Structures are given as structure tokens and as C-alpha cells.
Amino acid sequence: MDSSRTLSPGPSDAIVLTGIGCVLPGTPDVHAFWDHVSTGTSQVTRLERPEFEAAGLPVHAAAQLGDFDTAGRLPDLSPAHAAKYNRDILATMAAVEDALKDSGLDRDRIAPERISVIQSSSRGPLSWWRDTITAPPEPDPYAGKASAMFRGLTSCPATLAAIGIGARGLVTTLSSACVGGHHAIGLALRELRAGSADVVLAGGHEFPVIPEIARCYLGLGDGVLSPEADDPASAVRPYDAGRRGFALGEGAMTLCLERESSARARGARIYARVLGHRALNEAGHATSMDLVGDVTASVVRGVLDEAGRKPEDIGYVCGHGTATRYNDIAESRALRRLLPRHDDADLPPHGSNKPVYGHTFGMAGIINVAATALMLHHQRLARTANHLSPDPECDHDHVADGPRDAEFDLAVSLSFAFGSQTSVMALERV
Known part of the structure; x- marks a missing residue:
């Protein structure tokens, strides 16, 4: 892809999805994602976080990411920098890099100002703010330092992911509740159709598995947040007479979008046309x-x-x-x-x-x-x-x-x- 100059896309130049990067529960890559989604293999498991048990909440199932393997997923990120970031940032950085890698794009052939990163998050770094506001006995060692700003801003997963891949185009984070992911892709379509970018990495990151969020949905009444305790994998039953509500899920995922003419010119594998x-x-x-x-x-x-x-x-x-x-x-x-x-x-x-x-x-x-x-x-x-x-x-x-x-x-x-x-x-x- 020659991106040394601004391109003027034709009206018939469609937008295609060429890369998928994910950091989801039990799902390290797009191949595992397709296997789980296509077969309906649930990644919702028993919720065994002490804070839920201490709060006595009737919430027993969630799709939980678990520990993030920073060295394995972000091998080029120095331990000193990784220590300054939280899981929201690290997971998003990995999802963005994996989406770019899955697309087969050679970033050295794309002008940095022609790459954009657009992310969505409904609430931002909830765990960090909860821990900071409640002032635990052993506070975050970075809480009083400049690097605390990384952990507390909703926008930092996108901006630091952009730094990681060298993207200098539009970098922003939307917050539109549960339609935010769609909105991020919609904004990506506008950027590409207008010729403002050649590649847009549109994604989302969410880590809501904390008691405070559970209380919000429990407050809406029965049938919103599933109380399933015996079989967590069956907690979510859409369109079913026995539905009991949803389970909370967490992680990060990003899609690589570009114009079809560019994708075809480089012989890219295309998942679908948007x-x-x-x-x-x-x-x-x-x-x-x-x-x-x-x-x-x-x-x-x-x-x-x-x-x-x-x-x-x-x-x-x-x-x-x-x-x-x-x-x-x-x-x-x-x-x-x-x-x-x-x-x-x-x-x-x-x-x-x-x-x-x-x-x-x-x-x-x-x-x-x-x-x-x-x-x-x-x-x-x-x-x-x-x-x-x-x-x-x-x-x-x-x-x-x-x-x-x-x-x-x-x-x-x-x-x-x-x-x-x-x-x-x-x-x-x-």
C-alpha cells in the first residue's frame, strides 16, 4: 500500500475487514474466537473473586479474562513500561497489535499519519478508580506518580496502543454504552470513506467484573443479571423461556478496516465487506x-x-x-x-x-x-x-x-x- 500521499477514495471503493485481534476469556487469537463462537462454547465460568463473596451478591458467573501474560502478548514492551500500565491498557495494546498482524499489513509501508485507532469503552478503568477512591491499606505504588494518569484515563488504552504501533492519525475513545463498539466502526467507516485514513483499528475494551457494576444491574430487578450458580456455562439463555439475564464479560478486541482496493492490491485475506x-x-x-x-x-x-x-x-x-x-x-x-x-x-x-x-x-x-x-x-x-x-x-x-x-x-x-x-x-x- 503506497500511503505517501493522501488518497481520494472512489464512491464505489468499499470498506473491508482484514484483521481481528482479541484478548478475551479463554481466547488468545482469532482462531480460538471463531471456534468458541461458531460452536457456542461458553467462556462463562464460576465467579470466585473474593470481593463478590464478601459483598454477598447473588452473582456467581462471569466471562473472566484472568491474568494477562504481558511478556507473551507484548514481547517488545519493556517491563518498566508495562509496570506503569493496567490490564485495560495492556489488553488493548495486544488486541490492536494482533489485529494489525492478522491483517498482514506491513506498517513500514503505511505513512503513520494515515493509521487511526478508535476504541470504545462504556466506563473506562473501573478497578483503578475504585481502588484509588477507596484508598486501600497498601495503595497502588504508582498512585502518586505521573504514570497514574495512564491508569486512570479512559483514553489511554487507545493512545498507548497507537504509540505502540506508531499510529499518528485520529486516536480517540468513544463512550456510548452498549452501542459504542458499533459507533467506533461507524466512525472508522467515515474516516476511510473521506480519505482521512488508510487503515483504522476500531475496537473496544471493557473490564466490568466488579461488585459495584453488579449492584447497578441487580438494582434494575430480576431478569437482568443472571443469578445462575450451578452451571455457569448456561447462565445466559437468549430468546429462551428460561432466560435469567446476562453475565458480565471482560477483555479487549480490535478490528482492522481498510479500503477494498488497497486490500486487494496487496493480496490480503478479506473476512467481509462492511x-x-x-x-x-x-x-x-x-x-x-x-x-x-x-x-x-x-x-x-x-x-x-x-x-x-x-x-x-x-x-x-x-x-x-x-x-x-x-x-x-x-x-x-x-x-x-x-x-x-x-x-x-x-x-x-x-x-x-x-x-x-x-x-x-x-x-x-x-x-x-x-x-x-x-x-x-x-x-x-x-x-x-x-x-x-x-x-x-x-x-x-x-x-x-x-x-x-x-x-x-x-x-x-x-x-x-x-x-x-x-x-x-x-x-x-x-
Whole structure:
């Protein structure tokens, strides 16, 4: 890729996804990610963190990253620098570097000012702020030093990842609750289509597995945060009559996006074409969403219209799938509104990866788009785990019996958030 000058992309120059980097529970790379997502192999395990037990909270399952192998994942980072950073920063740096590596791009052939890093996080470095504010008996040794600024800023995972790869383009972090991952990709599309960047590393990082966050969701009532204790892997049951809510999930994930002409010129492996993104603020209820389905259906229809595609072309819908009643039924109703002449048996397959990685909030849209792209690439639909007894409102195809080979060239990723936000991403097979 010759990036010594500003490129003027043509209107037909599509955006493609060429690299995926992940630091997720039980998931060191994109190959493990696809294996877990496609088979519905849950990474939600028993929550055995002392602070939860001490707090007496009815939360027993989460998708937990565990210890981060800094030397193994970031071998070029000096121990002195690594010691100044927290897990949020280190995991994000690794995910960004791995996405670039997976893309096959030679960073020496890209002008640094043509590489951007856009990340999403709903809350930032929660553990650091909790520990700092509560002043533990043995405080963080860096708390009173300048390096504490690294650990406390939501933006530092992105900025330090950018330093790590030498990116000098737009570097920013969005915070839009659970649609933030989609928004990060949407901003990446704008940068690439405008010719402001040649490569954008769009991702998310989230580490919400702390009692304070659990209390927030428990305060919303039963059916939001799963209390499952006996079988953690089955804690999240989307679209199921026995749903009990979601489990918290943590980690970092980044996608490498570039223009298709550049990717093809260098013979890159392309996972999928990203057709477009459309976001809507419903300006309705702060914690609920349109339960009729008209709003979501209209947003899907809009993004497909812009791409010259039709709802009837959709071969798979990657749902937000939180295993909460309102989210689950709203998605199913939206599909029926989108395709009113279809019987339930004819609706496109509709699944969720939340049983695998839990709810990762600001990173959820990144995981969804990565999973959707890999399904298009492999021509295989991922299983929705733990779906045994369909909710009558959601009684259509959720790929519950196992991964399924399929021939399809169009898929849609859905994302929703508190604050009345709806987001849709459309992807196409290359």
C-alpha cells in the first residue's frame, strides 16, 4: 500500500475487514474466537473473586479474562513500561497489535499519519478508580506518580496502543454504552470513506467484573443479571423461556478496516465487506426500547437501502441477545416488522454470542461484527448456546442445535443501549 500521499477514495471503493485481534476469556487469537463462537462454547465460568463473596451478591458467573501474560502478548514492551500500565491498557495494546498482524499489513509501508485507532469503552478503568477512591491499606505504588494518569484515563488504552504501533492519525475513545463498539466502526467507516485514513483499528475494551457494576444491574430487578450458580456455562439463555439475564464479560478486541482496493492490491485475506452503519437515538425511554419493532426495522431498512440491498436478502442476523425479556422480544418483533410477509419459519436465522462471552457493553458491538464477518467468511452460522425452550415471542430459528453450513452473502449486526439507542451494521460476503 503506497500511503505517501493522501488518497481520494472512489464512491464505489468499499470498506473491508482484514484483521481481528482479541484478548478475551479463554481466547488468545482469532482462531480460538471463531471456534468458541461458531460452536457456542461458553467462556462463562464460576465467579470466585473474593470481593463478590464478601459483598454477598447473588452473582456467581462471569466471562473472566484472568491474568494477562504481558511478556507473551507484548514481547517488545519493556517491563518498566508495562509496570506503569493496567490490564485495560495492556489488553488493548495486544488486541490492536494482533489485529494489525492478522491483517498482514506491513506498517513500514503505511505513512503513520494515515493509521487511526478508535476504541470504545462504556466506563473506562473501573478497578483503578475504585481502588484509588477507596484508598486501600497498601495503595497502588504508582498512585502518586505521573504514570497514574495512564491508569486512570479512559483514553489511554487507545493512545498507548497507537504509540505502540506508531499510529499518528485520529486516536480517540468513544463512550456510548452498549452501542459504542458499533459507533467506533461507524466512525472508522467515515474516516476511510473521506480519505482521512488508510487503515483504522476500531475496537473496544471493557473490564466490568466488579461488585459495584453488579449492584447497578441487580438494582434494575430480576431478569437482568443472571443469578445462575450451578452451571455457569448456561447462565445466559437468549430468546429462551428460561432466560435469567446476562453475565458480565471482560477483555479487549480490535478490528482492522481498510479500503477494498488497497486490500486487494496487496493480496490480503478479506473476512467481509462492511456495507454500512446506521445509528438512531430513539429519544424515547431511558432504559427501554421500542417494543413494537418498527424503529429497529426502519433502521435496518435504512442501512440496507443505502447499500442497495433488500431485507429479503438477509441471510443471518447477529442479535444483541442479552437474554433479557425486553431485548429478546424486541429483536424478534423487529424481524417480523422488517419482513411482514414472512412466516416465522421463513425469517432469517437470528442468534446471539452473549452465552459465550457474556455482556461486554462497549465492546459488544465489536464482538458482534467480528463474529458476523467470520460467519460470512466461513459460510457457517454460529450456534446460539443455551437455547432449549423458545420464548413463544421468539419462536423462530436461532441456530440452537449447533453450527450450520449455509450459503449467504448478507448479514446484519444489531446493537442496543440504555439512553434509547439503536444501532445496525450491515456486512457482505466478499
